[in-house]
Amino acid sequence: LTGFGGSSEAVDGDYTISRQTERLALFLSELGVDSFHLGGNSMGGYLAGMYAHKYAEQVSSLLLFAPAEVKAAQPGELEQLLAAGKPNPLVVRNVDDYERLLNFVFTGRPFIPGSIKEVLVAESIAYQDLHDAIYEQLLQDDSTPALESLLSEFTAPVAILWGENDRVLHVSGADVLAGAIPNSQVYILKKTGHLPMLEKPEQSATYYLEFLKSRAAH
Secondary structure, eight states: OTTSTTSOOOTTSOOOHHHHHHHHHHHHHHHTOOSEEEEEETHHHHHHHHHHHHSGGGEEEEEEESOSOOTTSOOOHHHHHHHTTOOOTTSOSSHHHHHHHHHHHOSSOOOOOHHHHHHHHHHHHHTHHHHHHHHHHHHHOTTOOOHHHHTTTOOSOEEEEEETTOSSSOTHHHHHHHHHOTTEEEEEETTOOSOHHHHSHHHHHHHHHHHHHHHHTO
């Protein structure tokens, strides 16, 4: 996505979810891909949901890892911190911030060798202005509809995976989505934070493959 990884990173770019969804559609069109399984985590989960809403005929199944914008969910710790005027724990400005970030998104932190962590910290600090700009745009964008509304008429299979101890987005969002999306299945991962696919990759993959297999049998 624009603004992430090695892609374009203009601080004054448009990083709203609607614009990112359009970019993804153009990218897939250029590749000639018109049928696929789509998934995402957090903001990316909301983007995946919006894409599935707009281009439902292309999406064979949807995988949502703790997606954002489930507006009927209980407030997560991140929302509470920002409402209280506290610094965004997802933006890294120094080494201590990086440690705080890891503790915030993981319940059981994965081992990261020191030399690799140094590189990750340096990259995160280098992107702080960009990340501040992106989060500011997302927080100020009042036009984003609730994810549960976007997917209320989506009929392809939807797997919802959420860490039981997610501090970024409250796990209650899983039940909200399950009640709103007709063909959905919820998987709650015990002792897991906001990034199940990194913290519990094997369990996450097992759940998803089981989900696809069960839906294919219908």
